[in-house]
Each structure stands twice: as C-alpha cells, then as structure tokens.
Amino acid sequence: MKEATQPKTIWGTIAELPNNVWKSIFRNPLPSSERGRSATMFTNFFLHLHPVRVHRHTLKATYTLGLGLISLFLFLLLALSGILLLFYYVPSTAQAYDRMLDLRGTVAFGTVLRNMHRWSAHGMVAVVFLHMCRVFFTGAYKKPREFNWVVGVILLLLTLFGSFTGYLLPWDQLAFWAITVGAEIAAYAPILGSEVQFLLLGDYSVGQEALLRFYVLHVVVLPLLITLFVAIHFWRIRKDGGLARPEQPDTVVETPMTLTGGEPRGAFGLMGFVRKPFTKVGNVPGNTVYSWPDLLTAEIFVLVLTIAAILVISISFDAPLEEPVNVMHPPNPAKAPWYFLGLQEMVSYSAFWGGVGIPTLEVLLLLMIPYLDRRPGGEGIWFSKQRLLANTLFMTFVVINIILIIIGTFFRGPNWALVSPF
Amino acid sequence: MSKKGLEELSEQGQSSRRRFLFWLSSALLAGSGLISAVSNLVFMRPRATYGQPSRFAIGRPAEFPVGTRISMNVEKVCVVREEAGLAAISIKCTHLGCTVGVSETGFACPCHGSRFDQDGNVIGGPAPQALPWYKLTLAPNGDLEVDKSVTIEQGTYFGV
Incomplete structure (x- = not known):
C-alpha cells in the first residue's frame, strides 16, 4: 500500500493535513465501484442503518407512498424548529401568550418558524396515521413483523400525545380548555382516574403547575421516547428482512468475483448479512439494487418534497392562536384540533365510553391485530384479495373515525349543537 | 462413594445454590426497581397546591x-x-x-x-x-x- 509513506518534512505533514483529516472522517471516497457502494453504506454512521442492497419492491413509490419517511422527516423538522422556538418560550401562565405575540412581532422568522412547527405537527399526526393504514392495507404487519406493528402503534400514540401537550403551550383559549377537558377525560378512567388527573395537572385545577408539566413532557420526555421507539422501529425493519413484499422465490444472480485485476465486483459478503436477502460472497440476490444511489436519492427526494411542502404551507397560512386564556368563558363551541374532533364527538355522547372506554378498546385492538390475524398471504400488495375481510374491517374503522372527525369539524356549532355548514 | 459421584453431588449442590442466588438477586433487583418507580410517582405528586382554596x-x-x-x-x-x-x-x-x-x-x-x-x-x-x-x-x-x-x-x- 502506498498510503503508508511517511512525509519527510513538517511541511509535508502540514500539506497533507486537510486530506488526512478528511480521510479520517470519511473512510471511503465517493463510491465509483460496486464494492465502494457497499463499503460507503456500511461504514458511514448515518448510512449504516440502510442495507447495502435493497429490494426493488421497497423502492416502488406506489407501494410505500413514502409515508414512513415523511413521518421521520416531519419529526426531524419538529425537533429542529422546536429547539429554535425553545430559545424564546417561557413556560409561565403569565408570559407564555406574550411570547407567542413576540414571535410574531419581534423575532426574525418567528412567525414562519412557529407555523412550521404547528403545521409539521398536524402533518405528522396525519401522515403517521396514513402510514399505519398503508401498513395494514398491504398486510405488512404479518409474521415476522408483528412487533414492529406494535412499536408503530406506540409511536402513533406518542405522536398524538406530543401534539396534545404541544398545543397547550401557547396558553391561549384552545390550550386552557383542551387541557381542562383532557385532564377531566383522564379522571373518568376507572380506579386511578382522579389520581392520574392530579399527577398530570400537579394541582386540583388547571394552572401554572399543569403548564410546566406539559412543557417538560413536550420538550424532553416525549421527544426522547419517540426517538427511542423510532430507533427500534428502524432497527427491526432491518432485522425483519426489510419492508414486506410479495412472496416470491429469491433468485440469486451469480456474480463471480473477478480476481483478474481491479477490485472484486459485487463482493459485499457479511455487509448484507441480515435475515434476507441472504448474500454469499460473489452472489447477489435478484431484484435488488444497491442502496447507493437508488435508495438514497429516493430518500433525499422525499426529504426535499416534505420540506418544500411545509415551507409553502407555513409561508401561506398562519398557525392558529386564539384569544389569551379567559378562565371565565370557554369559547363556544370549544373545539380541539381536527384530529381530536372525532374523540370530542364521541365524548359528547358519553365521557367514559367516548373518552376512555372506546379509545382504550381501539388501541388494544390495534396492538393485537398482528396476533389475531395469523393467516399468511397478501403481504406487500395493496388491497390483496386474500385479505378482503381484514381490509374491509380496517377500512370501516378508518371511515368511522373520519366521519366522526368531519361531524365534529363541520357539523357542530355553539353548545355543540348540530348545525349545517352549508 | 466414588470420586465421580462426589463431583456430581457437589455440582448439583452448586447448581441449586446458583439457582437460588439467581432468583434472590433477580427478586431484589426487581424490588428495588419497583421501589424507585413508586418513589418517582410520589415525587411527581405535590404535597402543597397553589390553586383556589375550597x-x-x-x-x-x-x-x-x-x-x-x-x-x-x-x-x-x-x-x-x-x-x-x-x-x-x-x-x-x-x-x-x-x-x-x-x-x-x-x-x-x-x-x-x-x-x-x-x-x-x-x-x-x-x-x-x-x-x-x-x-x-x-x-x-x-x-x-x-x-x-x-x-x-x-x-x-x-x-x-
């Protein structure tokens, strides 16, 4: 190897310094060979959660719709914009609302940053839910991916709780009455209900203690938990053999190592050693492509699209900010954000069943889906005929929730009376 | 008793002692985990509140x-x-x-x-x-x- 040559003078060392530093950080140059593509994916910290090769089916935009990736990118956007907003926010009932106004008036890019944070949050709730629908309708939760579905449901709940704790922080009317109602719903839980309510609020009524608690949950506890579960979610995708795809015999393409001159082609040996695709040195599973550049470009494309969409929305529409808290008068009607209006609609029939009973049953059912539906078949195909019953049931669940949200959003007026939006 | 029999006996004694120690230490660990979880909950429960007097x-x-x-x-x-x-x-x-x-x-x-x-x-x-x-x-x-x-x-x- 030539690299071992030692520079003779101090000047030589200095001249080589930038190059040496660079090479110590990036072990591989931009890949030009197949081996290079494998090595780059394998040795870079940020890339190594990808497989070296990825199945063509995984890259189909019409299969995944990129929903999982969009969820991740929205979460990253939320973390970034959230950290910036933290520099100007004070979790005090006396100051929080004024700080919101300051963001509008005295902070450069304050409005757009808050818009990005709010719209990304709304987007994340929607996209995480759609991602769950995608995974269901393509049967991607089946063995061996059962537990990753469970992790996904936990992530959905964390996302909802994150957005709930988030919209309390401006301490406007929405915040105050949402936290009042939310904590009262918790109190309907059997046995421990009022204790949970007291722990959440830190007091017997909504005030400073509650704001501080939700603030800590929102900026520390929930992001940490989400990060942890996202890591597990991704790790298990790899260990479960990549994304679900239709059962078909894995053809193995023989690509014998060319020992005559140059680097061996197609040699990535242990680098691809996960559940599937299996790889032996010199063999490449059929229907797979190198992650560099195919998977990477797809990801960057989705990233740019996500950021662009959020930017356009944030520049065009301002995030809602209601009147400052007025303990005397709840707004009439007092409505939660759209994604909780289905829940609010159910709660308006019965606090226990709408707020505790049915949501708990729904979550339990969601968690148990992969353990109840054990029949193989239909994996990796949208609306497979083999899964007609399961898909119909889940579609009913989705449609009912959407209808409840639409009723809560458009058909409820003052005093939660039925009104016509037309 | 032959030498081999003695070794087997002492091995059996060791393994049952090990099993006992394993369960004892597991129980102690789980217990202390439970105690710290409960203490954290107690910590989260304020003893004085600042809200409206009744x-x-x-x-x-x-x-x-x-x-x-x-x-x-x-x-x-x-x-x-x-x-x-x-x-x-x-x-x-x-x-x-x-x-x-x-x-x-x-x-x-x-x-x-x-x-x-x-x-x-x-x-x-x-x-x-x-x-x-x-x-x-x-x-x-x-x-x-x-x-x-x-x-x-x-x-x-x-x-x-």
Missing part, C-alpha cells in the same frame, strides 16, 4: 337580592338567591369540567352541549350528574362563605 367568602347576604343569579367564574360557583334563601351551585360541568354559562332555561355547556335546569339537573347532553350544590355558612364577620369541599342536597337553601 373555602372562600363571597360577600354580605344583602348583596344578593331575591332573583339574583351571579356566576363567579374563578370560583366556579353560581350564587342563587330565591325567596327560600341562598344557594351556591357549581358551574363546573360534570361532564368534562368546562364552565357552564347561565342560559334561559338554566345552564348550558359550550364544550359538549350539556344542558341543566335552574337547579342544576341534567336536561340534555352528555353530563352524567346534576351540578352539585355547595354548603353556605355565615362567617362571624357577616360574610357568606362557600365551602366547596362539602356538597349538600339539591334544594337546600341557606336562610337569611
């Missing part, structure tokens, strides 16, 4: 002439004066804690549409219970006092 003065009885219905929104109490006397009715909705407003027929909740009559009985919506009545007393200085920690039977007016 007993407070609302003014002289003479300030409330017959026919008065005044909602005190911070205290979440509506002071009612009828011929029979005074009453303090909660205006915290029994459904999910919103503040109910005074309506023509009694009280109405803006959050989920519960409706109550003049005495606080549920006449519509999801509220599971009537609005509670609180105990009224006359303090030595002549002020009326509401005690929200004591609910009294509906229709029990405080005579003045």
Whole structure:
C-alpha cells in the first residue's frame, strides 16, 4: 500500500493535513465501484442503518407512498424548529401568550418558524396515521413483523400525545380548555382516574403547575421516547428482512468475483448479512439494487418534497392562536384540533365510553391485530384479495373515525349543537 | 462413594445454590426497581397546591337580592338567591369540567352541549350528574362563605 509513506518534512505533514483529516472522517471516497457502494453504506454512521442492497419492491413509490419517511422527516423538522422556538418560550401562565405575540412581532422568522412547527405537527399526526393504514392495507404487519406493528402503534400514540401537550403551550383559549377537558377525560378512567388527573395537572385545577408539566413532557420526555421507539422501529425493519413484499422465490444472480485485476465486483459478503436477502460472497440476490444511489436519492427526494411542502404551507397560512386564556368563558363551541374532533364527538355522547372506554378498546385492538390475524398471504400488495375481510374491517374503522372527525369539524356549532355548514 | 459421584453431588449442590442466588438477586433487583418507580410517582405528586382554596367568602347576604343569579367564574360557583334563601351551585360541568354559562332555561355547556335546569339537573347532553350544590355558612364577620369541599342536597337553601 502506498498510503503508508511517511512525509519527510513538517511541511509535508502540514500539506497533507486537510486530506488526512478528511480521510479520517470519511473512510471511503465517493463510491465509483460496486464494492465502494457497499463499503460507503456500511461504514458511514448515518448510512449504516440502510442495507447495502435493497429490494426493488421497497423502492416502488406506489407501494410505500413514502409515508414512513415523511413521518421521520416531519419529526426531524419538529425537533429542529422546536429547539429554535425553545430559545424564546417561557413556560409561565403569565408570559407564555406574550411570547407567542413576540414571535410574531419581534423575532426574525418567528412567525414562519412557529407555523412550521404547528403545521409539521398536524402533518405528522396525519401522515403517521396514513402510514399505519398503508401498513395494514398491504398486510405488512404479518409474521415476522408483528412487533414492529406494535412499536408503530406506540409511536402513533406518542405522536398524538406530543401534539396534545404541544398545543397547550401557547396558553391561549384552545390550550386552557383542551387541557381542562383532557385532564377531566383522564379522571373518568376507572380506579386511578382522579389520581392520574392530579399527577398530570400537579394541582386540583388547571394552572401554572399543569403548564410546566406539559412543557417538560413536550420538550424532553416525549421527544426522547419517540426517538427511542423510532430507533427500534428502524432497527427491526432491518432485522425483519426489510419492508414486506410479495412472496416470491429469491433468485440469486451469480456474480463471480473477478480476481483478474481491479477490485472484486459485487463482493459485499457479511455487509448484507441480515435475515434476507441472504448474500454469499460473489452472489447477489435478484431484484435488488444497491442502496447507493437508488435508495438514497429516493430518500433525499422525499426529504426535499416534505420540506418544500411545509415551507409553502407555513409561508401561506398562519398557525392558529386564539384569544389569551379567559378562565371565565370557554369559547363556544370549544373545539380541539381536527384530529381530536372525532374523540370530542364521541365524548359528547358519553365521557367514559367516548373518552376512555372506546379509545382504550381501539388501541388494544390495534396492538393485537398482528396476533389475531395469523393467516399468511397478501403481504406487500395493496388491497390483496386474500385479505378482503381484514381490509374491509380496517377500512370501516378508518371511515368511522373520519366521519366522526368531519361531524365534529363541520357539523357542530355553539353548545355543540348540530348545525349545517352549508 | 466414588470420586465421580462426589463431583456430581457437589455440582448439583452448586447448581441449586446458583439457582437460588439467581432468583434472590433477580427478586431484589426487581424490588428495588419497583421501589424507585413508586418513589418517582410520589415525587411527581405535590404535597402543597397553589390553586383556589375550597373555602372562600363571597360577600354580605344583602348583596344578593331575591332573583339574583351571579356566576363567579374563578370560583366556579353560581350564587342563587330565591325567596327560600341562598344557594351556591357549581358551574363546573360534570361532564368534562368546562364552565357552564347561565342560559334561559338554566345552564348550558359550550364544550359538549350539556344542558341543566335552574337547579342544576341534567336536561340534555352528555353530563352524567346534576351540578352539585355547595354548603353556605355565615362567617362571624357577616360574610357568606362557600365551602366547596362539602356538597349538600339539591334544594337546600341557606336562610337569611
């Protein structure tokens, strides 16, 4: 190897310094060979959660719709914009609302940053839910991916709780009455209900203690938990053999190592050693492509699209900010954000069943889906005929929730009376 | 006993001792984990709160002439004066804690549409219970006092 040559003078060392530093950080140059593509994916910290090769089916935009990736990118956007907003926010009932106004008036890019944070949050709730629908309708939760579905449901709940704790922080009317109602719903839980309510609020009524608690949950506890579960979610995708795809015999393409001159082609040996695709040195599973550049470009494309969409929305529409808290008068009607209006609609029939009973049953059912539906078949195909019953049931669940949200959003007026939006 | 038999015996003794130590240490670890989890919950439970006191003065009885219905929104109490006397009715909705407003027929909740009559009985919506009545007393200085920690039977007016 030539690299071992030692520079003779101090000047030589200095001249080589930038190059040496660079090479110590990036072990591989931009890949030009197949081996290079494998090595780059394998040795870079940020890339190594990808497989070296990825199945063509995984890259189909019409299969995944990129929903999982969009969820991740929205979460990253939320973390970034959230950290910036933290520099100007004070979790005090006396100051929080004024700080919101300051963001509008005295902070450069304050409005757009808050818009990005709010719209990304709304987007994340929607996209995480759609991602769950995608995974269901393509049967991607089946063995061996059962537990990753469970992790996904936990992530959905964390996302909802994150957005709930988030919209309390401006301490406007929405915040105050949402936290009042939310904590009262918790109190309907059997046995421990009022204790949970007291722990959440830190007091017997909504005030400073509650704001501080939700603030800590929102900026520390929930992001940490989400990060942890996202890591597990991704790790298990790899260990479960990549994304679900239709059962078909894995053809193995023989690509014998060319020992005559140059680097061996197609040699990535242990680098691809996960559940599937299996790889032996010199063999490449059929229907797979190198992650560099195919998977990477797809990801960057989705990233740019996500950021662009959020930017356009944030520049065009301002995030809602209601009147400052007025303990005397709840707004009439007092409505939660759209994604909780289905829940609010159910709660308006019965606090226990709408707020505790049915949501708990729904979550339990969601968690148990992969353990109840054990029949193989239909994996990796949208609306497979083999899964007609399961898909119909889940579609009913989705449609009912959407209808409840639409009723809560458009058909409820003052005093939660039925009104016509037309 | 042969040498081999002795070795087997001592190995058996070792393995049962190891099993015992394994279960003992596991139980101790789990126990200390449980204790620290409970301590954290206890830590999260404040011993003093800063909210509204449950007993407070609302003014002289003479300030409330017959026919008065005044909602005190911070205290979440509506002071009612009828011929029979005074009453303090909660205006915290029994459904999910919103503040109910005074309506023509009694009280109405803006959050989920519960409706109550003049005495606080549920006449519509999801509220599971009537609005509670609180105990009224006359303090030595002549002020009326509401005690929200004591609910009294509906229709029990405080005579003045």
